[in-house]
Amino acid sequence: MAVREEAFLRDKADHLDFSSLKQDVEVLRKDIAKLSNSLLSQAKTGAESVVSNVQAKSNQAVHQAEEKIGERPFVSLLVSFILGLVLAKMLDHKSN
Numbered sequence: 001m002a003v004r005e006e007a008f009l010r011d012k013a014d015h016l017d018f019s020s021l022k023q024d025v026e027v028l029r030k031d032i033a034k035l036s037n038s039l040l041s042q043a044k045t046g047a048e049s050v051v052s053n054v055q056a057k058s059n060q061a062v063h064q065a066e067e068k069i070g071e072r073p074f075v076s077l078l079v080s081f082i083l084g085l086v087l088a089k090m091l092d093h094k095s096n
Contacts, residue, residue, distance in 0.1 A: 069076040
């Protein structure tokens with residue numbers, strides 16, 4: 001084979017390798033994009049689930065507090081008043 005033919009075949013092989021590498025990189029880019037979208041979707045679903053659970057538990061706690069206050073409104077008012085006095089004294093003591 002002549003030197004030119006060998007160089008031509010080598011260039012052709014290099015070009016095929018480069019084209020193959022280019023296609024592989026494109027496939028990899030698409031796979032990474034799909035994976036990113038999938039992870040984002042899973043994160044959103046998980047976050048929505050956590051928010052829903054927190055809302056349900058906070059609603060339940062508020063409902064329970066309302067029931068306890070409704071059972072003994074005078075005692076609840078007295079306890080709130082006493083706690084307010086204690087907090088006021090603590091804050092007044094810190095400022096002096």
